[in-house]
Amino acid sequence: AGAGAAESQYRRSRNRASSKEPEQEPEQEREQRQGMGNACAQPPKAPEREKIKCCVVGDSRVGKTSLLCTFSKGEFPQDRDVPTTLEIFKAQTRVRVRRRGDVYVDFDLYDTAGQDGMPEMRKLSYPDTDVFLVLFSMADRASLASVRSTWLPELQRSPEAGWEGAGRRNSAQLVLVGTKMDRNVITHREALALAREIGAYAYVGCSARHKDKVQQVFETVVKAKLGLEQHDSISAAGEGSAPAPDPRKGGYDPYERRTAPARGAAAQPAPAPVYGGQAQLRQGLPPRWEAR
Numbered sequence: 001a002g003a004g005a006a007e008s009q010y011r012r013s014r015n016r017a018s019s020k021e022p023e024q025e026p027e028q029e030r031e032q033r034q035g036m037g038n039a040c041a042q043p044p045k046a047p048e049r050e051k052i053k054c055c056v057v058g059d060s061r062v063g064k065t066s067l068l069c070t071f072s073k074g075e076f077p078q079d080r081d082v083p084t085t086l087e088i089f090k091a092q093t094r095v096r097v098r099r100r101g102d103v104y105v106d107f108d109l110y111d112t113a114g115q116d117g118m119p120e121m122r123k124l125s126y127p128d129t130d131v132f133l134v135l136f137s138m139a140d141r142a143s144l145a146s147v148r149s150t151w152l153p154e155l156q157r158s159p160e161a162g163w164e165g166a167g168r169r170n171s172a173q174l175v176l177v178g179t180k181m182d183r184n185v186i187t188h189r190e191a192l193a194l195a196r197e198i199g200a201y202a203y204v205g206c207s208a209r210h211k212d213k214v215q216q217v218f219e220t221v222v223k224a225k226l227g228l229e230q231h232d233s234i235s236a237a238g239e240g241s242a243p244a245p246d247p248r249k250g251g252y253d254p255y256e257r258r259t260a261p262a263r264g265a266a267a268q269p270a271p272a273p274v275y276g277g278q279a280q281l282r283q284g285l286p287p288r289w290e291a292r
Contacts (some may be wrong), residue, residue, distance in 0.1 A: 047094070047102040052225045054107060054218075055125050057151050058135030059143040060114035063179035066208040067135070068109050071218055076209050085121060087111040095222055095234045105222055119154060126160035131173045131201075131221045136191075138184035138205065144194065147176070152198050173224035174198070177217055178205040202230050 056064045065084055069077045072091040089109040097103050110125040134151050136143040155161045155174070162172045176195040178186065188205065195203035201224045206213040219234055228234070 047104055048100065049104045049106070050222070050225065051106045052108070052130050052221060053110070053128055054131045054133060054221055055110040055112065055129040056133045056135060057112050057122065057155070058114055058133075059137070059140075059146050059150075062114065062135045062137040062140070062143050063208055064114065064135055065111050067133075067177070067179060067206070067214065067217070068111050070208040070211060070214050072107070072109060076211070084111050085113050085118070086125060091218075093218070095219065097226065097228070097234050098232060100226075103222075103226075107218070107221075116150075122154075123158055123160050126155075126158055126162070129161065129172050130225045131175060132161070132163060133175050133177050133217070133221070134198075134200070135177045135179055136186075137180045138178040138186045138191070139180045141186060144186055144190070147194060147198065173201045175217070175220055175224060176200040176203045178203070179208065181205045181207040181212060182210055 056068060058064055065087070066077055068087075068089045069075065072089040087110075089107075089111065091107040091109060093105050093107070095103050095105060110129075112122045112125050132155060134147055134155075136147050155163045163174060176191065176198070178184070178191050184205075191203050191205065202220050204213060204217045204220050206217050208214055220230075222234060223230065223232060
């Protein structure tokens with residue numbers, strides 16, 4: 001009888017144990033586990049893709065074709081004396097944009113005639129242009145004057161160009177480029193003053209022959225198309241941010257980096273900014289041209 005009672009008690013205890021509800025998983029842990037599963041299941045975000053039409057204008061022999069050849073083909077053209085009427089270069093690159101990640105860029109680069117008698121031929125290249133590169137030679141003051149007297153008026157008078165002036169939301173952008181920087185007789189300050197006068201998005205000096213700051217020219221084109229601020233940094237995908245260009249060597253540095261004086265050292269008056277300045281950044285004001 002004792003053995004039967006013990007067996008009955010054992011069976012009752014087993015039934016009670018099996019009827020208990022399983023322990024509930026804490027809600028926070030369950031949500032975290034489900035979130036991790038969803039994150040693992042999502043495919044990686046595909047890089048953005050941008051198509052940019054860039055039209056290059058400027059006097060004959062300022063180096064339009066040399067710049068485009070050096071950028072798109074990686075080599076400086078030798079013994080090229082045939083005047084250009086219209087030539088289209090293709091190039092692809094990938095850049096890393098802060099807060100946006102990698103962006104694939106497909107360039108359509110239109111090389112136009114610089115001769116005075118071919119405005120109608122040039123205008124065929126203007127429709128749907130995103131960014132105009134207006135070139136002058138830093139070794140030729142006449143080409144600098146032509147920016148003001150020829151190229152800016154032509155773009156302003158041509159509805160096909162879609163350039164409505166600086167700061168217009170739907171307007172094509174304009175970047176001023178000084179070529180042949182290795183033989184310059186025009187100062188960086190003069191070029192910046194002209195860029196300010198015509199309302200250019202930016203100014204960049206370069207040398208196609210020495211492949212100096214050629215990449216920076218087209219990084220500036222990408223910034224202009226994406227609507228970035230001039231001080232935003234982008235770099236070739238897979239590399240770190242490029243160092244700030246040195247304006248004394250012809251590079252475009254819209255916001256000069258300044259270092260604080262050592263403790264105890266006499267404070268030095270800050271030089272006037274080239275384009276905007278750190279004060280504008282700290283105060284949250286939009287960038288603007290300032291007298292140097």
